[in-house]
Amino acid sequence: ATIIRPSIMFGSEDGFFTRLAELARISPFLPLIGGRTRFQPVYVGDVAKAIVVALSREDSKGATYELGGPRTYSMKELLLYITKVIDRPRILVPIPFLFAGPLGYTIGLLSRLNPFSGPPLTGDQVTMLRKDNVVSNKAKTFEDLGVSNLETVEAIAPTYLARYRPGGRAPQLRKA
Numbered sequence: 001a002t003i004i005r006p007s008i009m010f011g012s013e014d015g016f017f018t019r020l021a022e023l024a025r026i027s028p029f030l031p032l033i034g035g036r037t038r039f040q041p042v043y044v045g046d047v048a049k050a051i052v053v054a055l056s057r058e059d060s061k062g063a064t065y066e067l068g069g070p071r072t073y074s075m076k077e078l079l080l081y082i083t084k085v086i087d088r089p090r091i092l093v094p095i096p097f098l099f100a101g102p103l104g105y106t107i108g109l110l111s112r113l114n115p116f117s118g119p120p121l122t123g124d125q126v127t128m129l130r131k132d133n134v135v136s137n138k139a140k141t142f143e144d145l146g147v148s149n150l151e152t153v154e155a156i157a158p159t160y161l162a163r164y165r166p167g168g169r170a171p172q173l174r175k176a
Contacts, residue, residue: 002054003064004047007133010153011044012160015118017153020082021164023120029091030083031121033100034129035076040068043151046142053145066139070150075129085157086164100126 008016024030047067054060073081076092083090095103104126111119135141142150162169 001062002060004051004054005064005066005139006042006047007040007066007068007135008042009044009047010041010157014044016041017078017082017157017161018164019120020079021086021161024083024086024088024090025164027090029093030079031100032076032079032092032094033121033126034097035074035092035094037075037129038072038132038134039075039078040072040134041078041153042067042069043156046147046150050142050145050147053147057145060145063140063144065141065145066135067142068135070152072134073153081153082157082161085161087166088164097126097130100129 010017012018020030046069050065050067054063054065079090079092100121101123104121105123108119108122108124111117142148
């Protein structure tokens, strides 16, 4: 088996950037859990390319690849970026892990009452936020598969996050 371990993936209909943008659309504040936790977001299309290449190469059999995008961000940086792109400045409320874990498990349980949408936060997500989600120094990566020219968050995310802006997709005109 070939194992592909991507960092948090982004792309239209992702469950990370879009979920946070939706939360920022309806709430005046955003919970900041693991503000220093680092991520290396990777574009879903780049992961797909890597999988196609890995399937075609004999030397990838039995190998594990960690796939991360070209830049590392903290959770705080990602929240600030999302709110900037969607033109919805929000107050970031730091929530220590001590409180975030029980809160996540409680919200996860309560969200089962509504089968039509997923929970905004679960205990498992809080557990995952305790550790960085970046490529390790010793891992095989995109480079080992010959996949280059990776897409950036800044190039792709605004194309699908624009729908969360006030008034929809069009940038707002500001009065001078």
